[in-house]
Amino acid sequence: MPPLFPERASTMAGRVDALYFFLIAVSVFFSLLIAGLIVYYAVKYRRRSPGRVGTVIHGGMLLEVAWTLIPLLISMVIFVWGASVFFAMAHPPDETLNIYVVGKQWMWKFQHLDGTREIDELHVPVGRAVKLIMTSEDVIHDVFVPAFRVKADVVPGRYTNIWFQATRPGRYHLFCAEYCGTRHSGMIGEVVVMEPSEYQTWLSGGAPEGSLASAGEKLFQDLACVTCHRADSQGRGPVLQGLFGKTVELQNGETVVADEAYLRESILLPSARIAAGFQPIMPTFQGIVTEEQLLELIEYVKSLHTQPQASSK
Numbered sequence: 001m002p003p004l005f006p007e008r009a010s011t012m013a014g015r016v017d018a019l020y021f022f023l024i025a026v027s028v029f030f031s032l033l034i035a036g037l038i039v040y041y042a043v044k045y046r047r048r049s050p051g052r053v054g055t056v057i058h059g060g061m062l063l064e065v066a067w068t069l070i071p072l073l074i075s076m077v078i079f080v081w082g083a084s085v086f087f088a089m090a091h092p093p094d095e096t097l098n099i100y101v102v103g104k105q106w107m108w109k110f111q112h113l114d115g116t117r118e119i120d121e122l123h124v125p126v127g128r129a130v131k132l133i134m135t136s137e138d139v140i141h142d143v144f145v146p147a148f149r150v151k152a153d154v155v156p157g158r159y160t161n162i163w164f165q166a167t168r169p170g171r172y173h174l175f176c177a178e179y180c181g182t183r184h185s186g187m188i189g190e191v192v193v194m195e196p197s198e199y200q201t202w203l204s205g206g207a208p209e210g211s212l213a214s215a216g217e218k219l220f221q222d223l224a225c226v227t228c229h230r231a232d233s234q235g236r237g238p239v240l241q242g243l244f245g246k247t248v249e250l251q252n253g254e255t256v257v258a259d260e261a262y263l264r265e266s267i268l269l270p271s272a273r274i275a276a277g278f279q280p281i282m283p284t285f286q287g288i289v290t291e292e293q294l295l296e297l298i299e300y301v302k303s304l305h306t307q308p309q310a311s312s313k
Contacts, residue, residue, distance in 0.1 A: 135158065
């Protein structure tokens with residue numbers, strides 16, 4: 001007989017299950033209570049003779065207060081508990097193992113920072129927080145790993161992320177939980193959780209072509225981006241050293257954080273948000289670079305964060 005619930009294999013799984021079981025318990029308790037009271041009062045106050053007239057009841061203040069306050073208190077408990085779980089799932093730890101995910105009809109493509117690539121299979125170490133930075137090449141997909149109790153939409157044109165920390169080695173199912181076309185049911189995969197030493201051994205056997213950042217650096221040179229984004233502040237574009245994660249002032253006076261989404265937009269739609277002090281002369285690379293190449297360029301820019309920043313973007 002298959003298990004009623006998937007196994008728990010992440011640090012968040014227990015918290016999600018506790019909230020879920022609490023909701024079930026509340027629903028079952030009040031369902032039985034209300035159904036029982038309906039039957040009880042239907043029997044107790046049934047009309048015992050055809051000519052009998054029921055007594056008029058005007059209610060009571062204590063009863064009114066009780067059935068108002070009790071549901072309110074239960075709702076507040078659910079809200080606070082649910083919000084705490086949501087915020088814990090939405091805010092990954094400061095130190096995470098970042099892995100890029102690209103959804104495509106009908107496969108999952110994973111890219112590790114060292115350049116290792118996987119399709120429909122993701123290897124991660126046990127006991128370490130893993131952050132998935134995800135986008136789609138075509139339609140909306142959805143990453144769902146039941147054993148980890150994590151699930152998030154993968155949307156074309158933007159980056160979403162989830163994080164998890166596996167607690168036990170093993171192989172765990174990965175599903176697309178958003179209907180994405182005729183072969184949606186076949187868009188499945190596995191998350192392979194390994195001991196740290198085994199993971200390092202596995203990782204050392206891949207990516208002979210170099211890291212994601214080094215591939216992005218080569219692409220940066222090939223696309224002639226270096227002619228405008230110079231480190232000496234003499235180029236026609238902003239300096240990229242130290243840019244990632246910083247606040248960028250725009251021409252219209254607004255500010256934006258230079259995260260993955262901003263870098264992606266700056267490459268594909270460079271005129272959308274122009275950095276203060278620069279002209280909209282950068283050409284668009286939409287249709288020129290693939291989603292995988294975008295990730296390489298973004299990771300290259302992120303790798304420059306240790307260098308001093310001479311100008312802001």
